[in-house]
Amino acid sequence: MTCEPVNNDCRKSRSRGILVCGYNFTLLAKKMRAGKELMGVPISQMWTVATYVLSQRLKGRKRYPLVLMLEPLFRCNLACAGCGKIQYPAHILKSQLTPEQCFDAVEQCGAPMVSIPGGEPLLHPQIKEIVEGLIARKKYIYLCTNALLLKQKIDLFKPSKYLTFSVHLDGQKEHHDFSVCREGGYDIAVEGIKEAVKRGFRVTTNTTLFDGADPASVRSFFDEMMQLGVEGMMLSPGYSYDKAPDQQHFLGRAKTRRLFSTILSNRDKKWRFNQSPLFLEFLMGKRSYACTPWGMPTYNVFGWQKPCYLLQDGYADTFSELLETTSWDHYGAESGNPRCANCMVHSGYEASAVNDTFGSLRGLLATARATLFGGSYVNREALDALRQPVENTRHHFIPLSVSAGKTASTENHEARSTQRANDEVKV
Numbered sequence: 392m393t394c395e396p397v398n399n400d401c402r403k404s405r406s407r408g409i410l411v412c413g414y415n416f417t418l419l420a421k422k423m424r425a426g427k428e429l430m431g432v433p434i435s436q437m438w439t440v441a442t443y444v445l446s447q448r449l450k451g452r453k454r455y456p457l458v459l460m461l462e463p464l465f466r467c468n469l470a471c472a473g474c475g476k477i478q479y480p481a482h483i484l485k486s487q488l489t490p491e492q493c494f495d496a497v498e499q500c501g502a503p504m505v506s507i508p509g510g511e512p513l514l515h516p517q518i519k520e521i522v523e524g525l526i527a528r529k530k531y532i533y534l535c536t537n538a539l540l541l542k543q544k545i546d547l548f549k550p551s552k553y554l555t556f557s558v559h560l561d562g563q564k565e566h567h568d569f570s571v572c573r574e575g576g577y578d579i580a581v582e583g584i585k586e587a588v589k590r591g592f593r594v595t596t597n598t599t600l601f602d603g604a605d606p607a608s609v610r611s612f613f614d615e616m617m618q619l620g621v622e623g624m625m626l627s628p629g630y631s632y633d634k635a636p637d638q639q640h641f642l643g644r645a646k647t648r649r650l651f652s653t654i655l656s657n658r659d660k661k662w663r664f665n666q667s668p669l670f671l672e673f674l675m676g677k678r679s680y681a682c683t684p685w686g687m688p689t690y691n692v693f694g695w696q697k698p699c700y701l702l703q704d705g706y707a708d709t710f711s712e713l714l715e716t717t718s719w720d721h722y723g724a725e726s727g728n729p730r731c732a733n734c735m736v737h738s739g740y741e742a743s744a745v746n747d748t749f750g751s752l753r754g755l756l757a758t759a760r761a762t763l764f765g766g767s768y769v770n771r772e773a774l775d776a777l778r779q780p781v782e783n784t785r786h787h788f789i790p791l792s793v794s795a796g797k798t799a800s801t802e803n804h805e806a807r808s809t810q811r812a813n814d815e816v817k818v
């Protein structure tokens with residue numbers, strides 16, 4: 392960008408960096424340098440995502456994926472009360488995707504980013520091959536791990552801009568250990584983070600917040616993570632649906648907005664988030680988005696899960712079949728589907744925010760403003776809320792996904808997979 396001085400005042404002022412002709416370049420440059428430090432996502436990754444979104448739009452594609460949720464296995468070395476994956480029968484827990492199945496899914500989908508949740512991906516005996524194959528395909532990988540095995544397995548990997556360890560931590564030590572039902576889990580994860588940071592890996596954290604979360608404690612947790620040197624943090628509210636037996640600890644939309652507004656307003660400028668600033672504003676109630684469940688499609692040992700990471704309304708054998716045969720209008724808060732009524736989770740709504748950023752000038756400017764200028768979100772009400780006592784920070788977790796309303800077709804599909812797994816065992 393260039394600016395021709397229109398008069399002497401302007402010329403003089405430019406050298407001091409004072410706004411006269413509409414733009415303060417010195418200040419902007421400083422902000423941009425600071426913004427680069429504050430952004431939890433490297434520029435090369437942002438550029439890849441931006442060009443991908445633009446190319447999809449130019450091709451006129453109405454529905455395109457941003458992040459593939461690749462679940463190579465459901466096995467885990469934790470048994471968190473809030474997780475539905477580990478409730479599968481033993482033969483399903485023993486099964487896993489081969490590296491070739493993973494690569495095929497990645498190529499069918501075409502998304503520039505791949506998140507590898509689970510289960511615990513570090514338990515997969517071929518995780519090294521899977522990660523190397525994805526890096527060779529220039530995919531930005533978020534390997535989601537509870538980090539219990541991170542120190543032990545870290546020699547399998549080499550630092551790369553394409554590989555990020557996304558460590559699951561649900562808050563400060565006591566809260567996290569309670570959440571994952573494992574005393575000492577926080578300390579082991581922190582050791583893993585330190586080792587990975589020391590070796591030059593990209594490391595982020597991912598945190599799910601439920602009703603009863605203590606906003607002041609969550610903010611202290613952010614400080615702790617920044618001190619550990621993580622690149623950025625990711626947040627999401629837990630998923631709830633109206634038939635879950637324990638309704639009192641789920642966050643309805645109003646509660647979600649209140650909680651995130653309390654946590655994320657009056658923000659410490661040192662905090663970095665490895666996610667869309669517009670998604671965080673959505674959680675704080677500053678924006679509304681429709682769900683884009685195809686934005687983060689899920690592939691696992693059953694196939695392509697309909698319609699999203701959380702619900703199981705059947706499976707498709709191919710990604711095109713998923714796009715073509717899912718009744719997308721039946722999902723999202725505005726659809727009237729009760730299972731979507733309270734959902735604000737990242738797998739449904741972060742892609743909406745990213746599309747907003749790279750799909751319109753208004754979205755791009757809002758993102759730039761939030762990243763470079765909008766840092767602290769001053770809010771007196773939120774400050775007062777921080778001082779309020781929190782009634783109950785310990786709650787019961789409701790399993791995600793498995794409990795979230797399976798359809799008959801899902802049950803049939805799983806039964807077929809069970810049969811296949813049993814046959815393989817017999818062979």
Ligand code: SF4
Binds near residue numbers: 699730735
């Ligand atoms: S609103 Fe939530 S549960 Fe419903 S389709 Fe979207 S992500 Fe899935």
